[in-house]
Amino acid sequence: MLRRMPHRFDDIRLNDLRERPLAKWSHFDPDVLPLWVADMDFPVAEPVRRAIRDYADGDLWGYPRHGGLPGVRETVCARMHDRYGWEVAPEQVLILPGIVAGLYGGVQAFASHGEGVVATTPVYPPFRAAAEAQGRTFQTADLAETDDGFVLDEATLDAAIDPASRLLMLCHPHNPTGRVFGERELDALAQRVVDHRLWVVADELHADLNYGVPHRPFATVDPAVAERTVTLVGPTKAFNLAGLKIGF
Numbered sequence: 001m002l003r004r005m006p007h008r009f010d011d012i013r014l015n016d017l018r019e020r021p022l023a024k025w026s027h028f029d030p031d032v033l034p035l036w037v038a039d040m041d042f043p044v045a046e047p048v049r050r051a052i053r054d055y056a057d058g059d060l061w062g063y064p065r066h067g068g069l070p071g072v073r074e075t076v077c078a079r080m081h082d083r084y085g086w087e088v089a090p091e092q093v094l095i096l097p098g099i100v101a102g103l104y105g106g107v108q109a110f111a112s113h114g115e116g117v118v119a120t121t122p123v124y125p126p127f128r129a130a131a132e133a134q135g136r137t138f139q140t141a142d143l144a145e146t147d148d149g150f151v152l153d154e155a156t157l158d159a160a161i162d163p164a165s166r167l168l169m170l171c172h173p174h175n176p177t178g179r180v181f182g183e184r185e186l187d188a189l190a191q192r193v194v195d196h197r198l199w200v201v202a203d204e205l206h207a208d209l210n211y212g213v214p215h216r217p218f219a220t221v222d223p224a225v226a227e228r229t230v231t232l233v234g235p236t237k238a239f240n241l242a243g244l245k246i247g248f
Contacts (some may be wrong), residue, residue: 010042015114022243038175040240048239050109053114068095076233076248083207086220099205102232106201107167111136116165118198121151124175127203131169139165143177150177152185161196168198175205180213190221193228200229205247208238 017025025037051233060069067073073090080086093146097103110173113119117131123190141160146151170189173180181189193200202218234247 007242009038015215017041021117027069036058038237039242042240044147044240046228048241054160064158075248080233084215084217086217090192096232096234098230098236098245099203099234099247100126100130102230102247103169103201104201106132106169106230106232107131107134107136110199110201111166114164115167116162117167117169118160118165119169120155120157120171120174122176123171124170124203127169127171131222136169137164138169143174143179150174150179152181152188154188159186165196168193168200170200170202171211172202172204174202175206180210183216186216186221187217189223194222194224196230200225202229202231204231204233205237208234 019031020026022039024034024037028034029094065172067090073093077088077090080088086246103126107117111131113135115140116137118139119127119131119143121142128138139160139162141157142153142158143150151205168189174185188235192198200218204215204217207215207217217231219231220224232247236242236244236246
């Protein structure tokens with residue numbers, strides 16, 4: 001039987017963590033403190049637990065209707081409006097089995113075999129994998145490390161983009177540097193998207209973990225950019241639900 005984790009935030013025990021049959025604490029040897037994967041060691045918030053229990057108790061295990069359970073897409077739209085003033089229609093929302101599926105699907109949809117996929121690096125490894133595993137060329141534009149953290153280097157970005165580039169894969173807020181790109185950086189990226197007629201897949205899964213720094217969805221920077229952008233969002237990072245594989 002699986003041992004249930006304690007609910008108190010100040011009662012996290014190392015032995016309890018190691019007994020869980022999950023990847024984070026079992027992938028490396030016991031003398032390694034694992035900081036390699038985005039699982040929290042704290043318990044999931046009780047309102048989230050309660051919602052999952054209610055769902056399970058409702059015996060809702062069959063196929064949902066097309067578009068998901070009633071109200072799901074509308075809830076995503078309401079959250080985008082309330083947090084960012086971003087108007088998204090429910091029919092624009094697709095439900096995904098996690099964000100990585102969106103990365104792979106975006107590469108397949110917007111870049112042909114041999115064409116270029118640009119990303120600001122270092123970046124979450126599935127960005128590279130989604131491009132190279134599908135026969136696309138992964139083009140890197142390293143962020144510049146400064147005293148104020150990692151920032152967009154426009155010259156490096158320009159050097160990475162060439163006539164074969166078709167897709168910008170943007171991680172915003174940035175994983176792993178934690179950078180929440182500012183207005184100037186977003187404008188610079190938007191200008192290059194328009195100038196080079198790039199498509200964009202914007203992974204904005206970490207938008208709720210910004211420590212008070214305002215997050216602006218990339219698709220809201222410019223209408224011309226919105227028409228060329230797929231934005232990936234979800235609850236799994238902020239609410240510690242990675243194993244449920246939920247994305248939009």
